[in-house]
Amino acid sequence: MQNINALYFLSPIIMIAFSVGLIAYWKIKKRFTVWTLLLSLVAFAGAIALKVVVQHFTIHPFTEAVAGNPVALGIYVGLQTVIFEVGGAYLAARIAFSHGKIRADDAEGYGVGLAFWENGVLVGGSTLLNFIVYYVILAGGGLAAQQLFDTLSTAAPILFDSATIALPNIGLAVLERISSLLVHFSWGLLCVFAVVFKKKRFLLAALPMGLVDFLVPYAGVLGSLNFEILFFGLCLLCLLVTLGLTKTERKNAASVSLLTSEGSMRLKSLVQTNFKRALSFGSIYLILGIVISFLTGGLITGLASEMASADVPLIVSQTFPLMLPIYAVIGSFGGLMVFVSDRTKGVYEYLIAYGVNVYEIFWSTLLVTLGLVTVVLGVSLTGNIAILLLMGGTIQPAMIEMLLIYTIPISYASVAFMTMSGMMWSSLTRRIPGVNSPIGIATLLGIGPVLVILMLSSFFVGSGFLLLVGGVTLVLVALVAVMMVVTNKRMNRERLLSDA
Amino acid sequence: MVEKNYLYPIGSSSSLSPVVLFDSVSSGYSGRKVLENVSFQINEPAIYVVLGPNGAGKTTLFRTLAGILKPYSGKVEIGGYPSESQQAREQLDYLTHIDGIPEGMSVVNALRFYANIVGATEADVNRVVDLLDLGDLSVKRFGQLSQGQKKRVSVGRIFLKEKRVYLLDEPTSNMDPKMASEIRELVLRLSKDKVILYSSHNLFEAREIGSKAIVIKNGKLALFGNISEIKTEKYRIGIRTLDMMDEMPYSSGKEGDYYLFELQGPKEVPGLIAKLSEKGVQIREVKEMQNPLEELFK
Numbered sequence: 001m002q003n004i005n006a007l008y009f010l011s012p013i014i015m016i017a018f019s020v021g022l023i024a025y026w027k028i029k030k031r032f033t034v035w036t037l038l039l040s041l042v043a044f045a046g047a048i049a050l051k052v053v054v055q056h057f058t059i060h061p062f063t064e065a066v067a068g069n070p071v072a073l074g075i076y077v078g079l080q081t082v083i084f085e086v087g088g089a090y091l092a093a094r095i096a097f098s099h100g101k102i103r104a105d106d107a108e109g110y111g112v113g114l115a116f117w118e119n120g121v122l123v124g125g126s127t128l129l130n131f132i133v134y135y136v137i138l139a140g141g142g143l144a145a146q147q148l149f150d151t152l153s154t155a156a157p158i159l160f161d162s163a164t165i166a167l168p169n170i171g172l173a174v175l176e177r178i179s180s181l182l183v184h185f186s187w188g189l190l191c192v193f194a195v196v197f198k199k200k201r202f203l204l205a206a207l208p209m210g211l212v213d214f215l216v217p218y219a220g221v222l223g224s225l226n227f228e229i230l231f232f233g234l235c236l237l238c239l240l241v242t243l244g245l246t247k248t249e250r251k252n253a254a255s256v257s258l259l260t261s262e263g264s265m266r267l268k269s270l271v272q273t274n275f276k277r278a279l280s281f282g283s284i285y286l287i288l289g290i291v292i293s294f295l296t297g298g299l300i301t302g303l304a305s306e307m308a309s310a311d312v313p314l315i316v317s318q319t320f321p322l323m324l325p326i327y328a329v330i331g332s333f334g335g336l337m338v339f340v341s342d343r344t345k346g347v348y349e350y351l352i353a354y355g356v357n358v359y360e361i362f363w364s365t366l367l368v369t370l371g372l373v374t375v376v377l378g379v380s381l382t383g384n385i386a387i388l389l390l391m392g393g394t395i396q397p398a399m400i401e402m403l404l405i406y407t408i409p410i411s412y413a414s415v416a417f418m419t420m421s422g423m424m425w426s427s428l429t430r431r432i433p434g435v436n437s438p439i440g441i442a443t444l445l446g447i448g449p450v451l452v453i454l455m456l457s458s459f460f461v462g463s464g465f466l467l468l469v470g471g472v473t474l475v476l477v478a479l480v481a482v483m484m485v486v487t488n489k490r491m492n493r494e495r496l497l498s499d500a
Numbered sequence: 501m502v503e504k505n506y507l508y509p510i511g512s513s514s515s516l517s518p519v520v521l522f523d524s525v526s527s528g529y530s531g532r533k534v535l536e537n538v539s540f541q542i543n544e545p546a547i548y549v550v551l552g553p554n555g556a557g558k559t560t561l562f563r564t565l566a567g568i569l570k571p572y573s574g575k576v577e578i579g580g581y582p583s584e585s586q587q588a589r590e591q592l593d594y595l596t597h598i599d600g601i602p603e604g605m606s607v608v609n610a611l612r613f614y615a616n617i618v619g620a621t622e623a624d625v626n627r628v629v630d631l632l633d634l635g636d637l638s639v640k641r642f643g644q645l646s647q648g649q650k651k652r653v654s655v656g657r658i659f660l661k662e663k664r665v666y667l668l669d670e671p672t673s674n675m676d677p678k679m680a681s682e683i684r685e686l687v688l689r690l691s692k693d694k695v696i697l698y699s700s701h702n703l704f705e706a707r708e709i710g711s712k713a714i715v716i717k718n719g720k721l722a723l724f725g726n727i728s729e730i731k732t733e734k735y736r737i738g739i740r741t742l743d744m745m746d747e748m749p750y751s752s753g754k755e756g757d758y759y760l761f762e763l764q765g766p767k768e769v770p771g772l773i774a775k776l777s778e779k780g781v782q783i784r785e786v787k788e789m790q791n792p793l794e795e796l797f798k
Contacts, residue, residue, distance in 0.1 A: 269616035273602075280604060338602075346598030350657070353566040353594035353667075354617050355586050493568050494529055498598055 001149055003138040004131065004159040007166045011173045012128035018177070019120025022112050032109040035101050040113025040188065043092035047084035048122065054080060070221065074214035082210030089114060090191040090203055097195045098267075104196040104253035111188025115181040123177065134159070172228045179228070179235035183212055186235075186242040193249050205245055209238045266356055270364040271371075274338050278368050279375075281341070282334020286372065289331025293380035294387075296323050301388065317399030321407040322454060324380060328411035329418060329446035331376035335369030336422045336442060343426060346498035358496060359488040362423055366480075369419040373411050406469045410450060413476035418446030420483040427495040449476055517580025518543050519695045520565065520665060525574030527564040533572065533719065534560040540714060540724045542695050547687070549706040549727060550699040552716035558699045559596070561716060562669045565697070566594045578665055592665040593618075597673055599654045601642045607653050608638040611660065620660040628656045631686070648679050655683055658690075666696040672705065684709050703730065704766050734762035735788075737769060742782040749779055758787070 026032040066072035093110065096102040102110065134152065138145050152159055158169055187206040194202035212234050219227045243250075279286065300319050339361075342348055348361060381403070385395060422442030449472050460468040520542040528534035534557045542548060552558050563569045564576055567583040578588035601610045611625045629638055632652050637645060642653060655671055668687065672680035687709065690696060697714070700706050706713065707727060715723035715730070723729060738758030741748075750772065751759040761772060773783060 266617055269613075273613055273616070277602065277604060341603045345603055346596065346600040347602050349563075349568060349596060349598060350594065350600040350614070351617060352568050353589065353592070354614075355589035356617065492570065494563075497563075497568065 001138060001141060001145055002160050004134050004152070005161060005163065005166045006135070007163055007170060008159055009128070009131055009135075011170045012124045012131065014170075014174050015124035015177045016120050016128065018174075019116040019124060019181075022181070023116055026109050026112050030108060031105050032112065033106065035096070036106045036109040037113050037116075039092055039096050039102060040089075040110055041117055043089045044085070044114050044117040044122075046092070047088040050084045050088070051080050054084075070217040073217040077216045078211040078214035081213040082207050085114075086187045086191070086207050086210040089188055090194060090206065093191045093195045097192075102192060102195075104193065104249065107189045107192035107196070107253065108185070108250075110192050111185035114188045115184035118184055119177045119180055123180075169224070172224050175228050175232055179212075179232040182232075182235040182239045183209055186238040189246065190242055193246055197249055199249075202245065205241060212238070267360050267364055270351075270356070270360065271367045274335070274364060274368045275371050278334030278338050278372055280334075281337045282332070282372065285333040286331045286376065289327040289329075289376045290379050290383075292330070293324060293327045293376070294383060296320065296327075297380075297384035297387065301391065301393070317396035318402055320384060321399060321402040322457075324377065324407045325411040325414055325450045326447055327380060328373045328376045329414055329443065329450070332369045332372035332415045332419075333443070334372055335365050336419055338368065339365045339419075339423050340426050343496055344498055348496040349498060352493050352496065358491050358493055359484070361496065362420070362484065362487050365423060366416060366419055366484075369415055370412055373415045377408065377411060405466050406453075409473045410453065410469055413473045413480075414446045414449050416480045417449065417476045418442045420480045420487075421445045424483055424487070427491065517577065519545075519579060520697075521575065521577040521580075522561075522565070523575040523577075525564060525571045525576055527560055527569050527571040527574075529560075529569070531572075535564065535716075536719045537574070538716075538719075538721045539574075540721060545693045545695050546712050547696045547698055547710035548712045548714050549710035550697055550714045550716065551701070551703065551706055551730075552699075552722075554701065556716040557719040558716055559669055560719075561714075562594070562596065562667045562697065562699065565665075565667055566592065591663060592667060593658045593661070593663040594667045594669075595655060595658050595671050596669045599642070599650050601650070601653060603643065604641065606639050606641055607634055607645070610642055610653060611656060614657050615660050618661045624660050628659045631659055632656045652679065652683075655686075659686070664694060666690060666694055666698075668696060668698045670699050670701070672700075680705075704735065707765075735765050735768075737761050737763065737772075738787055739776070739781075739783055740785040742784050745781070748781070749776065 023032055023037070062076055063073065066076075089110075093102055134148065137148050158165065161169070187209045190202040190206035190209075194200065194206065212231065215222075215227065215231055215234070222230065297320050304319075351361065352358070388395070419442070422445075425441055453469060453472055456468055457465060518541040520540075522538060522540050525538050526533050526536050538557075538561070550558050550561060560569065564571055565578070565583060567576075567585075567589055570584065576583040579591045581588040581591075583589075602613060605613060608625065608629065611628055612622070615621065615625050629635055632655065634653060634656060637649055637653070642650065645653065651671075651673070658666060658668070666687075671687065672683050684705070687696060687698065696710075698706075698710060700709075711727055713723060713725065713727040713730060714721070738755060738760055739748075739751075740757050741759070745759075748754075748759040750761055752762050753760045763769065763772065769786065773786065776783060
């Protein structure tokens with residue numbers, strides 16, 4: 001029985017060697033960190049997983065709906081690459097940058113990393129593994145070998161071709177992987193630069209590059225040679241556009257990296273320090289929020305038990321989570337207190353002089369406050385649920401549903417809204433002792449949305465309640481986002497100077 | 501005094517970009533101009549004492565240099581970079597008359613807080629604790645310290661990380677004379693290859709610490725030059741005695757309960773007191789009778 005042409009092993013081996021070699025080169029000659037490799041894995045694997053899920057559910061109905069039209073199929077495939085691969089690469093870079101895990105001079109390495117996972121592992125690795133399995137089974141003979149031979153003869157007859165036919169095919173396969181490398185490198189670099197240099201044009205240039213996959217349905221129509229040359233041409237164009245667009249930034253990448261990594265460290269440091277301070281500053285409010293939640297939980301359970309109704313677990317499950325967002329608001333005052341104190345004491349004058357920007361100050365306070373919400377919700381829920389279980393109760397699905405669709409989203413959204421409003425209020429007004437207390441005003445703004453939902457809940461039952469909560473949450477999140485953008489773009493630094 | 505309101509470089513330019521460039525800058529708060537069309541550039545390391553009466557615009561000048569205030573017009577650069585840029589702020593340290601220590605923090609934690617912000621290490625924090633003799637205070641909360649101790653901690657921040665430009669806005673205010681003198685010595689140690697802008701309302705302190713002066717008057721540059729160009733009036737002190745005396749030796753007159761003395765500077769005060777004691781004068785109080793700087797701007 002004929003075995004596959006061993007020359008075909010060259011194709012994946014060249015791909016793997018080329019991908020690994022590039023990483024080694026970047027590691028030795030330029031910059032390539034373990035974090036960059038892991039980040040590119042997360043971005044790439046996430047994109048491929050999403051593609052698989054989407055295509056699993058939609059590829060057949062879509063193909064039938066468009067009657068196999070290659071333009072429609074090209075758009076279908078291309079858009080998925082745009083959204084999941086390029087968009088995902090940008091999102092991952094953005095998250096990593098906000099945590100100080102990626103810098104401007106990691107941009108090229110990130111692109112190389114994305115290309116490695118695609119060419120060296122997903123395509124190269126899996127192809128090599130397949131060929132090894134084919135070769136071993138076919139060499140072993142027997143029934144399994146015959147079945148495999150029959151299958152491959154139909155599905156991939158070229159594997160049994162002679163060297164004169166195999167070699168050009170191998171060459172084209174390698175060319176395709178080089179093209180893939182060029183385009184992954186291009187959008188990886190652009191995504192990191194878009195994040196680090198905060199330039200949308202880099203992202204806008206990267207996104208259309210995903211449309212190279214538009215050509216996929218045309219592979220059969222164009223023929224292998226034409227397809228690979230056209231594909232290579234497009235990918236080379238992507239690389240040239242990328243290098244042209246980023247000429248200046250690539251020169252400055254090393255010096256900017258030092259600053260951005262320090263900037264990210266500053267944000268991390270601010271959040272960590274101020275979280276501890278907020279726990280201390282707002283300890284009374286934190287304890288108050290948690291204690292009241294326990295009292296309310298106990299009261300509701302007690303009252304429900306006295307009703308001696310069969311609906312007791314349901315009443316407890318649905319009523320207790322309703323009140324929690326109010327306690328989250330109360331318990332998370334500490335963050336805003338730290339902000340007001342630091343502004344009053346002139347801390348921000350120093351931070352700004354040391355290079356911390358207004359956005360970082362606001363963002364760090366918001367993160368601290370959301371951390372406090374997590375503490376209040378975590379302790380209250382754990383404690384109350386433990387008590388409920390100890391008293392012989394059970395966790396009802398209604399409670400989990402209420403926590404997920406109402407308590408958690410509205411708690412975070414209300415507190416974020418309260419904190420942003422309080423910070424802006426404090427920054428835009430002069431302090432008059434006893435009168436201008438952003439904490440007092442902000443409390444009302446934090447509790448207000450919760451009360452609105454509670455008052456309107458009788459009019460919105462079932463899915464209506466979900467819509468109500470979702471709507472209020474979205475409005476609050478949108479307002480917070482708008483305030484953050486306004487702060488970033490319009491807030492003068494002098495607004496954070498002490499009134500002293 | 502001659503009004504000078506144009507680029508007035510001191511020394512030779514050894515690099516392409518001046519260390520500090522303040523070119524036709526107008527700046528202030530909420531649209532209200534405090535500094536108006538101020539220009540100067542600094543090319544050489546030295547202590548530049550920023551002098552001016554209260555409200556002249558000294559703090560506004562510092563805040564504009566530090567990138568805290570955005571100028572309404574003109575250009576501000578540190579080492580060739582716009583003052584608002586990260587690169588500029590990497591090169592400068594800043595000390596204002598406000599302590600700026602986060603409430604509730606211990607001394608050492610406050611220093612650690614700022615060390616994290618400026619990229620200094622724990623070793624730097626320990627070095628600053630030793631340098632400013634803060635060892636006994638390190639675990640105390642900042643709020644529990646005396647005014648002088650607070651100032652020492654506040655000043656300690658500028659020694660956490662070496663910078664090229666230091667903006668020190670009245671670093672010795674609220675300090676006792678001994679501590680003020682120690683801080684001035686530390687600043688002098690800094691100055692070898694640094695540019696230090698040091699604001700003061702005390703001309704005699706200015707002369708003690710710096711050789712160059714930037715004088716601000718009504719938001720405009722009144723002088724950028726050598727400090728020796730500033731002519732001073734006599735240093736006048738008043739001495740109150742336990743008993744009224746018919747004739748006070750060396751005195752130039754009387755103002756209320758105080759006998760007036762005209763000296764060349766504060767250094768002559770101990771000698772005068774010794775001479776008066778020898779002549780049997782029982783001194784109850786010694787005080788400066790006027791602010792020489794305020795006199796300068798009349």
